[in-house]
Amino acid sequence: MQEGERIKGGNFPVKWLKSFVCNCRSIGDNQMVSFSGNHFDAAIVGSGPAGSSAALALAKEGFNVLIVEKASLPRYKTCGGGVVRRARNLLPVNIDRVVKQNCSVAELHLHDTDLHFRAMRHEAIITMTMREDFDLLLLHTARDDGAVVLAECEVLDVTQDRHSVTLTTTQGNISAKFVIAADGVTSIVAKKCGWKENRRVVPALEYEVSVSQEILQRFNIAARFDFGIVPQGYAWIFPKGDHLSVGVLTTRRGSANLNEYIKEYFMITGLTDITRTERHGFMIPLSPRKDSFVKNRVLLVGDAAGFVDPVTAEGITFAIKSGQLAAGALIEGNFDQALVSRIYTSALKKFILPEIRAASILSKLLYDFSSMRTWLFRNYGSRLCEAMVTVVTGERTYHEMLFNPKNYVRLLHQR
Numbered sequence: 001m002q003e004g005e006r007i008k009g010g011n012f013p014v015k016w017l018k019s020f021v022c023n024c025r026s027i028g029d030n031q032m033v034s035f036s037g038n039h040f041d042a043a044i045v046g047s048g049p050a051g052s053s054a055a056l057a058l059a060k061e062g063f064n065v066l067i068v069e070k071a072s073l074p075r076y077k078t079c080g081g082g083v084v085r086r087a088r089n090l091l092p093v094n095i096d097r098v099v100k101q102n103c104s105v106a107e108l109h110l111h112d113t114d115l116h117f118r119a120m121r122h123e124a125i126i127t128m129t130m131r132e133d134f135d136l137l138l139l140h141t142a143r144d145d146g147a148v149v150l151a152e153c154e155v156l157d158v159t160q161d162r163h164s165v166t167l168t169t170t171q172g173n174i175s176a177k178f179v180i181a182a183d184g185v186t187s188i189v190a191k192k193c194g195w196k197e198n199r200r201v202v203p204a205l206e207y208e209v210s211v212s213q214e215i216l217q218r219f220n221i222a223a224r225f226d227f228g229i230v231p232q233g234y235a236w237i238f239p240k241g242d243h244l245s246v247g248v249l250t251t252r253r254g255s256a257n258l259n260e261y262i263k264e265y266f267m268i269t270g271l272t273d274i275t276r277t278e279r280h281g282f283m284i285p286l287s288p289r290k291d292s293f294v295k296n297r298v299l300l301v302g303d304a305a306g307f308v309d310p311v312t313a314e315g316i317t318f319a320i321k322s323g324q325l326a327a328g329a330l331i332e333g334n335f336d337q338a339l340v341s342r343i344y345t346s347a348l349k350k351f352i353l354p355e356i357r358a359a360s361i362l363s364k365l366l367y368d369f370s371s372m373r374t375w376l377f378r379n380y381g382s383r384l385c386e387a388m389v390t391v392v393t394g395e396r397t398y399h400e401m402l403f404n405p406k407n408y409v410r411l412l413h414q415r
Contacts, residue, residue, distance in 0.1 A: 040066045040148075042330060043167055043176035045155055045189050048077065049087075049316050050302030051182030052138035053323030056092065059145040061331055066174065067139065067147055068167065070154040070183075077131035078206060078280035079316075080238050080245050082223060084126050086394030087317040090324070093141045098133040100240040102126075105222035108385055111268070112228030113374050117385040125389060126223045128240050150174075155183070158192040158298065162337075165297045177335050179298045180326050182319075185285050187304035193295045199306040200287040202233075204249035204313070205258040210276035211244060218270075219244055226265065231256070232367040235265045246271065249313055251286060251367045286310050286363075288356060293348060294341045299326045307352055310363035312392065318352055325351065358398035 042058055044051045047069040058065045069075070081100070088095065102124035108117045119125070143149050150171065157168040158179065167174040181189035185201060216239070224237040233250035248265060250256045258281075266272075288306040293299065301307070307318035325347040333340035366373055376384060387407075390396045401407055 038172065038174050039164075040064045040174070040176040041335065042066070042178050042180060042327075043068060043165070043174050044180045044182055045167070046182035046184060046187075046302070046304070047073070047075075047139045047149065047151075048135050048182060048184065048302065048319060049138055050304075050319035050323040051180065052135065052142045053090075053320045054180050054182065054301060054327040055142040055147040055323075056138070056145055057324050057327035058330065059142055059147040062146070063331075065142075065147040066176065067142065067149045068153050068155060068169065068174065069149065069151045071152070073139070073149075073151045074132040074136040076280075077135055078282040079131045080206065080236060080247055081129045081131050081134070081240070082126040082238055082314070083129055083134065083316055084312075084314060084392040085124060086392055087314075087320055088124075088127055089394050090317070090320045091138075093138065095127070095129070095134060095137060098129050098137050099127050100130060100242075101128040101220075103128060103221070103223040103239065106385075106389060107222040107224045109224070109226045110228050110374070110377055111226060112370065113378065115377050115381055117377075117381050118222070119385050119389045121389065121393065123393075125393060126238075128223075128238050128245075130240070155188050155192075158189055160193075160296045160298065177297065178330055178340065180323070181298060181300045181304045182302050182323060183304055185283050185303040187300070189298060190289075190300060190304055193298050195289060195295070195300070196291065198290045199285040200251075200253075201283050201285050202249060202251050202253075202313075203256060203258060204247060204282050204284055205262055206245060206247035206280050206282070207262065208240075208278040208280075209244045209246050209271065209274055210242070211271065212273045212275070215271065215273060216242075216244070226269075227366075227373070229265050229268065230258070230261045235262070237269065237271075243276075244271075249284065251310075251313075251363065284308055284313050284315070286313065287360070288353065292345075294344055297337055299329070299340075299344055301326050307356065310356060310359045311366065311388075311398070314392070318356075321352060322348070354399045355397055358402045361402060362398065 041063040043066045044055050045068045055065050055067050103126045104121050106119045106125050153169050153171045159166045164175050165179045220239045226235040229235045230248045230250050232252040235248045238245040248258050248262045285306040293305050301322040302319035307322050308315040329340045329344035333343045
């Protein structure tokens with residue numbers, strides 16, 4: 001089969017198959033995949049954790065699933081790469097082979113009050129990965145279970161009728177009973193389907209940094225979070241075995257000179273003797289869409305829906321969960337449009353939206369009222385840090401932590 005040939009029964013060039021198989025060699029055994037025709041039970045746009053989780057759940061049940069990815073694979077994803085334990089608990093696959101480092105220690109530094117806290121667990125609180133490796137592993141798992149992957153394919157338009165959705169792409173038209181939009185914060189699917197931009201989107205800046213062994217060892221134990229550096233935001237240092245991921249973000253609306261803040265952060269933390277840097281900027285949706293998450297036969301998941309933790313700005317947990325919920329709705333609803341919409345909306349109201357609402361309240365205390373944050377951490381800092389760790393490890397939820405009166409009684413009693 002030559003580079004320009006088409007797959008029998010379909011209208012896609014074979015180059016994407018060769019590219020995908022080649023790029024999977026670092027992960028495991030490679031199997032060529034093929035399909036007949038260009039109609040699928042579900043077409044998933046985006047190959048991140050949300051898209052791959054949805055594809056994996058559907059493929060395991062024997063459904064005909066296509067993942068459409070506009071980039072070549074593996075594609076770089078700007079992200080701290082920290083997979084918190086509550087996210088890892090959701091995964092049906094072992095990710096040890098792509099782990100750069102497990103952090104069972106988390107540090108919190110409040111520079112405007114000179115307060116410092118440390119929380120420890122026997123198991124990892126945060127697992128450090130490079131997102132291109134992590135995402136490709138999930139995608140590889142979905143492919144091995146039967147999902148078809150179409151890389152270097154950009155969606156240009158989306159049209160719907162009563163029974164199907166058609167994706168107009170740079171590699172031809174794709175038809176599916178349903179489309180799951182997992183194509184990130186700038187989702188082209190959401191735009192083409194008429195969703196308005198009403199999320200709260202904030203900027204972040206990250207550096208992948210190579211440093212001397214002496215500095216690397218100094219930061220090589222804990223996942224570090226620093227407040228009081230960036231207005232209404234925080235900075236972080238994540239150890240990645242042979243280098244550090246260093247970043248800053250702000251929740252403040254409008255412009256923010258993150259370049260200056262990260263330079264200041266380098267100075268404050270003593271990050272000198274840097275031998276290599278890679279700089280990446282990105283946007284984070286800190287609130288869900290206000291209108292809906294379903295339009296006819298299109299479902300939004302992950303960043304495309306705005307499912308991100310407003311406290312930590314961590315999105316992998318809700319990406320995985322929403323992808324699984326979307327797939328579950330298709331399966332349980334037997335691909336009936338009205339029933340799928342009801343099931344998915346109900347599942348979001350049960351498992352994701354209450355958590356985001358509760359986290360939004362805590363986020364305002366952390367980022368919008370610095371004097372309140374100072375008072376809380378001076379009086380209850382250790383307890384608050386321990387409580388946050390129980391959330392990111394999945395031992396409890398924001399909703400339970402915030403709305404259970406017993407927690408406040410316990411906090412006052414143990415002051």
